Amino acid sequence: MLSRLTLLVLLAWFAAPQGGASEPVTVAAAVSLTQVLEEIAAAYAAAGGGPVRFNLGGSNVLARQILNGAPADVFISADEAQMAVVEKAGAVLAGSRVDLVENQLAIVATPDRVDFVRQEFGRAAAGIRRLAIGDPAAVPAGVYARQYLERRGLWSAYEPRIVPTTNVRAALAAVETGSVDAAIVYLTDLAAARTAVLAFAVPAKDGPRIVYPGAVLSAARNQTEARRFLTFLRGPVAAAIFTRYKFAPLAS
Amino acid sequence: MDVWQITSFTLLTALAATALMVPPGLALAWLLARRRFRGRVLVETFVSLPLVMPPVATGLILLLLFSPRGPVGGVLARVGIDVVFTWRAVVLAMTVMGLPLFVRTVRAGFEQVDTRYEAIAGTLGASPIRVFFSITLPLAFPALAAGAVLGFARAIGEFGATIMVAGSIPGVTRTLPVAIYTFTEIGRDRDAAMLLAVSAGIAFAALWLSNYLTSRAGLRT
Numbered sequence: 157m158l159s160r161l162t163l164l165v166l167l168a169w170f171a172a173p174q175g176g177a178s179e180p181v182t183v184a185a186a187v188s189l190t191q192v193l194e195e196i197a198a199a200y201a202a203a204g205g206g207p208v209r210f211n212l213g214g215s216n217v218l219a220r221q222i223l224n225g226a227p228a229d230v231f232i233s234a235d236e237a238q239m240a241v242v243e244k245a246g247a248v249l250a251g252s253r254v255d256l257v258e259n260q261l262a263i264v265a266t267p268d269r270v271d272f273v274r275q276e277f278g279r280a281a282a283g284i285r286r287l288a289i290g291d292p293a294a295v296p297a298g299v300y301a302r303q304y305l306e307r308r309g310l311w312s313a314y315e316p317r318i319v320p321t322t323n324v325r326a327a328l329a330a331v332e333t334g335s336v337d338a339a340i341v342y343l344t345d346l347a348a349a350r351t352a353v354l355a356f357a358v359p360a361k362d363g364p365r366i367v368y369p370g371a372v373l374s375a376a377r378n379q380t381e382a383r384r385f386l387t388f389l390r391g392p393v394a395a396a397i398f399t400r401y402k403f404a405p406l407a408s
Numbered sequence: 409m410d411v412w413q414i415t416s417f418t419l420l421t422a423l424a425a426t427a428l429m430v431p432p433g434l435a436l437a438w439l440l441a442r443r444r445f446r447g448r449v450l451v452e453t454f455v456s457l458p459l460v461m462p463p464v465a466t467g468l469i470l471l472l473l474f475s476p477r478g479p480v481g482g483v484l485a486r487v488g489i490d491v492v493f494t495w496r497a498v499v500l501a502m503t504v505m506g507l508p509l510f511v512r513t514v515r516a517g518f519e520q521v522d523t524r525y526e527a528i529a530g531t532l533g534a535s536p537i538r539v540f541f542s543i544t545l546p547l548a549f550p551a552l553a554a555g556a557v558l559g560f561a562r563a564i565g566e567f568g569a570t571i572m573v574a575g576s577i578p579g580v581t582r583t584l585p586v587a588i589y590t591f592t593e594i595g596r597d598r599d600a601a602m603l604l605a606v607s608a609g610i611a612f613a614a615l616w617l618s619n620y621l622t623s624r625a626g627l628r629t
Contacts, residue, residue, distance in 0.1 A: 294594035334477035335492050
């Protein structure tokens with residue numbers, strides 16, 4: 157009798173429809189947005205928005221998770237290619253896709269190596285024995301890094317020295333543990349760096365155009381809240397926070 | 409086709425790791441099977457640690473120890489030996505993760521060898537070393553073989569520690585499991601599926617062989 161009651165209670169708990177406003181919006185976002193999105197989410201809550209929960213990682217990994225059914229309401233990718241992957245599979249809510257911010261590449265190293273890297277990077281000096289970038293096969297930061305190196309004619313020199321990482325923050329971590337001599341990350345990642353410092357930033361005109369698109373997903377359980385959050389990301393409060401972290405907001 | 413490069417690299421590094429785990433593994437197994445000593449429980453615990461700890465945690469410890477800024481890695485770097493993100497890190501991770509399995513299996517084998525034979529050999533004038541190599545080891549040989557196969561299979565399947573300390577560098581540190589993971593991440597699904605089939609085949613063969621050898625050891629008593 158008691159066990160049947162317990163079973164009923166458990167069933168009711170699991171089967172009960174989740175309330176709209178109290179259920180957090182799940183945002184799958186590129187890992188380079190970690191700190192800035194935390195702050196924006198806090199501002200969103202302060203402005204009366206609901207709770208937001210983040211699933212952060214390499215955009216290619218997130219895209220695959222979404223296609224494999226990972227629950228998410230919003231997807232923010234670090235490049236258009238991974239957003240296209242999700243769009244092509246029909247997982248994006250039509251008309252909800254917007255370009256959010258732009259970014260720049262940066263070459264980083266630890267303080268004791270940074271002068272050497274700054275001077276010798278352009279000559280692909282042998283002293284830069286290992287260079288960490290996101291996996292150039294699919295991780296946006298790695299794809300951008302490869303495009304940049306190709307544009308400068310340095311790809312063939314650096315290709316055998318590349319340490320491909322699962323996302324851009326892993327490349328940053330590799331340089332901070334001293335396992336590699338330098339890394340190509342986003343300029344915005346320096347805010348999250350603890351020991352790595354900037355060797356040099358890649359000016360927008362010298363590097364690939366880095367755009368972060370965001371969209372509501374068609375399988376979103378919380379479409380209204382998801383749209384609200386995405387709209388907030390394009391607003392002035394979010395724009396000010398993005399700018400402070402050195403992202404370039406695109407929204408009007 | 410780099411599926412073959414990945415497979416042969418994995419088999420070769422696993423072979424090297426298995427060879428590396430035999431000397432310390434034999435010593436530890438013998439010590440734990442034959443000797444009571446202070447700190448024995450500590451040794452047992454440390455040997456079993458990689459079995460029980462999450463492999464990525466073991467990998468993190470290895471990374472901290474062997475990175476160029478770490479205690480061991482720093483010394484090696486000064487004599488020009490790179491460990492992390494090279495094939496050496498792959499072999500290191502495989503050895504560390506496979507050793508506990510090898511020790512457990514061989515220890516059980518040693519414990520099954522009747523100590524009376526060893527005692528008799530002693531009374532006939534054999535030194536302890538000679539007793540080990542001419543009596544104990546041959547009698548425990550099926551367990552040794554089974555342990556080696558198990559250690560080899562574990563080495564081939566090693567992922568968590570490997571990806572932490574060696575990364576996934578194409579043609580340099582991409583083992584079978586690491587490649588499956590990376591290929592899945594970057595969308596090379598067909599290649600991942602092919603490697604999946606290869607690794608399943610290897611694992612099946614290795615386990616079958618190990619079970620066969622262990623049962624042969626069992627039959628001998």
